[in-house]
Amino acid sequence: MKKIAIIFSFLAIQFGFSQKIKKAEVIKDNRTTEQKFELDKKQKELFNGKFEQFMTALKASDKKTMESLMSEKTKSMVTDKVYENLSKDINFTRKIVIYKTGYKSFMTGENFPMIQYKYADDQAKPDPKEIITAVFEENGKIMGIKPYKQIK
Template identity: 50%
Template sequence: MKKIFLILSVLSVQFFLSQKKANPKAESKNNPIENTKASLSLSKEEIDLYNGKFLKFIAALKISDRAAMEALLSEEAKAKVTDVVYKKLSEDIDTNKTFKIIKTAYKPTIEGDHFPMIQYKYSDDKAVEPKVIITAVFETDGKILGIRPYKVTK
């Protein structure tokens, strides 16, 4: 009898101390995608809105109009962008060239948010893999969160 009680107590302790695996979900206030299986592409209207804001920013960058550039930036970006960043952007982006959209999507963040993103290349770059890719990330209202030029090296 003592052996049966000992075996049952060992098994019951293991059962009661076992843990269930939790499946946490990140809650996001900026997440425009309610269903994770939803399409991650942007609509034509969104692309037109974001592309227009990007082109306005590039035009302001070309003439070094800081007030116009800041009007297009989100509050987060305004807090982080300095004169050095504007100077670096004007050096890395050739504002005299035209741009071609190569990819549109929602960019996920660590917090679980998804922001609209458009990737550009120079329209005169005919290579399969472009030499320079410019990624622009936006808030849903069209304000620019960030612009990052990236030179592809092999």
């Protein structure tokens, strides 16, 4: 009789702790997974115009104009030394043309419009030796400019 009681209590405990099966619910996700890879013509014109204004101000060392074109997020981090290094790394005598456009992803998960520029006389294949990357906010304010030189 004790064996039957032990077996019965064991089975009762098993049924008591067993999981209940729930019906799976389908949740509709309204987020879009489509990601743009290129900037449209209107965006290119806006961002390129702001970049050209910034380059003109950088060439003339017009700090007030440069700060007016910069994003509030980055304005506080940029010092005179940064402007000085940027003007040293960019060759103002060579013509700059758009190389690529797209979006730059940050660690926060945000995507910002980006334009990469190359010098018009740089014919290196498959990629140019010198690239200037400019990242913008949607309103056209400049978040950052980074010159890159490929060294072999």
